[in-house]
Amino acid sequence: MKEIYLDNAATTRVHPQVAEKMMDALVNNYGNPSSLYGLGIRAEQAVREVRERIAATINCQSQEIYFTSGGTEGNNMIIKGIVENKQRSRMRIVTTAIEHPSVLDVFSFYENHQVEVVVLGVDAQGHIDLDELKTAVNASTILVSIMGVNNELGTIQDLKAIGKIVKAANPKCVFHSDFVQGYMKIPLDVKACQLDAITMCGHKIFGPKGVGAVYIKKGTTIKPLLHGGGQENNMRSGTENVPGIVGFGEAIRIRKDTYRDQLKAIRKLRSRFIAGIKEQIEDTLVNGDPDGSPYVLNVSFNHVRGEVLLHSLEAKGICVSTGSACSSHKKEKQYVLKAIGLMEEYKEGTIRISFSEDITEADVDEAVSAIAEAVASLRLLIKKRRK
Secondary structure (H helix, E strand, O other), rough: OOOOEOEOOOOOOOOHHHHHHHHHHHOOOOOOOOOOOHHHHHHHHHHHHHHHHHHHHHHHOHEEEEOOOOOOHHHHHHHHOOOOOOOOOOEEEEEEEEOOOOHHHHHHHHHOOOOEEEOOOOOOOEEOOOHHHHHHHOOEEEEEEEEEOOOOOEEEOOOOHHHHHHHHEEEEEEEEEEEEOOOOOOOOOOOOOOOEEEEEOOOOOOOOOEEEEEEOOOOOOOOOOOOOOOOOOOOOOOOHHHHHHHHHHHHHHOOOOOHHHHHHHHHHHHHHHHHHHHOOOOOEEOOOOOOOOOOOOEEEOOOOHHHHHHHHHHHEEEEEEEHHHHHHHOOOHHHHHHHHOOOOOHHHHHHEOOOOOOHHHHHHHHHHHHHHHHHHHHHHHHHHHHH
């Protein structure tokens, strides 16, 4: 049975060239980057090259890039690092209702620890209200954290407009964006957006799990989460994950000259998927912004349970999700759908389909037919049970 993998927002496969580079780093270039002899120097050089490569993709200096274990650590590192560096009295931090749990949970923690938290609502497509943002940012606001590309809806926030508002209201306020779902998929210029920090991750772009990076603008004061050997310019102590970093860098190298063209190709696949779904399945909603990231598609089917549909498709070799992988074990799984005001009868029947360059038009057509068949069967079963 052929597998059609449509959960690329959760993770992507590791590209064979990435695995090859990582194996070389594991077996041959295995030195500690802090060691002063040849093996260590070669490892340090490999890390430096990837740092420079990342910086070039977002228009910043290589000294402003710090390696992490991934998106969750990166978000925690920035948010906690900003808050812990300040006196908590009369302090405000701002985010949105549809952030990743690694942002929202940190904000919730500080809400119970003498910090004023403002959570911006979103419209039916997942966009924040810029006028509400203007009201939220004042002299006591030390941090605004707004996701660039939503991991469940694919909605793209206007970071350039947001940055302009934040800096006009309070030039000292740190503007951060969780850009894990956008990095090397949607172009980003941190200077043009007036961003002070962003979070990136390797395993969303055919790189390895367990490695990521953050951009922190020079002059931004952040208290380190980890203390020890002083690696990453004292921002993140601990021996660097050289094989992971090398793999991340190779994934970036493979994509850097083609991802804009790939964006157009993925958009065509997404449009084909939507057209097929609407043609073959009644009582269906496509959620989010039609002009959002083409890599993510959120669809709701009335009279169907998403988890049951997921397992029905799995039996056919098709992998989808019911939302963020990092929310699958949380009590409030549908907080994003609640935030956009999705009708109750559609919430339970929601699945997320996320694309990659591995997917073909034939895969799309096969997946649409399988979903249509599964939805029809499940609806018929429910109808029989009601009788």
